[in-house]
Amino acid sequence: MSHTLITPDSQAKSHTRPKGTSFLGLVGVELRRLWWRRLTKAVLVGVVAFTGLMVYNVYNQSSPETLAQRLDDYRAMVADAERQKQDIEANLPAMIADCRQQEAAERERQNNTSIDFGCEHIGEVHVPTMEDIGISLPIADTITAELVPYATFAYAFLVLLLMGSFVAAEFSTGALGNWLTFKPQRVRVALSKLAAAGVGGALAAGLGLGLLVLGARMVATINRPDSDLRLPTPPPLEDSVAQLLLRAVLVVIAAGLMGAALAFLLRHTAGLVGLLLGYLVVVEFIAVQAFLGGRLNPWAITPNANAFLGKGYEYVAETCTTVDGNRSCTFGTQELSYTHGWVYLLVLVLGVSTAAVLVFRRRDVT
Secondary structure, three states: OOOOOOOHHHHHHHOOOOOOOOHHHHHHHHHHHHHOOHHHHHHHHHHHHHHHHHHHHHHHHOOHHHHHHHHHHHHHHHHHHHHHHHHHHHOHHHHHHHHHHHHHHHHHHHOOOOOOOOHHHOOOOOOOOOOOOOOOOOOHHHHHHHHHHHHHHHHHHHHHHHHHHHHHHHHHHOHHHHHHHHOOOHHHHHHHHHHHHHHHHHHHHHHHHHHHHHHHHHHHHHOOOOHHHOOOOOOOOOOOHHHHHHHHHHHHHHHHHHHHHHHHHHOOHHHHHHHHHHHHHHHHHHHHHHOHHHOOHHHOHHHHHHHHHOOOEEEEEEEEEEEOOEEEEEEEEEEEOHHHHHHHHHHHHHHHHHHHHHHHHHOOOO
């Protein structure tokens, strides 16, 4: 009788199962698929073009010819303010006496001695400084800090559309269903797509911000004015440029994650675009400003993103107080803190992303 000899090693090898693609491998696959989409190239071109336009605009505004024209206008403004001041000084005693008389009459009429017409300030003419009207030395870090918020929102909008289209297109074409036959682990697939959206957003932001920094340094070098102009130096930045750029990249990453997560929920690119445009127009541009006297600002996305980017954000809102049964409301400037901004964005991104993964895990792909 013959027997088949099976060693322990061969027994273990015969029962070894393939482990499949790792999570990092899945992210790499998604990044390659993202790169080969035509929309990705279009978004990168848009990032480069928008950055170039901003740098070109700053170059024109800080050119020697423009600075010379603005200095001439400033000197004319100062001369006009001095003439106005001299004209007021000639009639100043009579103007103050008339103001005092009207103030006394109003106090007597209302029986209120606290009424103040500010007569002591008559004749004060405020002459703006060069800093007040934006004339200063073109310094690279200052130029970068001024342009980063505008660039960040433009990059975030483009990346959100790109990542939303990237995921939604796979639902529309049926590619996602085919992919799940090879990789049936839905949570890993969803997380890999979200991770690829975040990495892709970081790369797009890095490209745009890198070009922006180089452009700002080029403008500061080419348009360096003559020392005879004696232009004022801009005030120092509260944070370093590196910290500002890092916060900008995080905002774009959050936009990429939001785009991919919303695509998991909506499954259609047209629906995603419609939702985005509708939210921007109806909520951010109309409702936040028109309803409740501006008190909706702390719960909108744009103000919180500004608060995160700029380490705080000021907005105008109505505040109401009740004294002795009388309710009075006034508009004033309020502060949205940096902490409120980043906590709001973090909760929003994590909440939408978690909902997207849970819905994708249970809902039929087809």
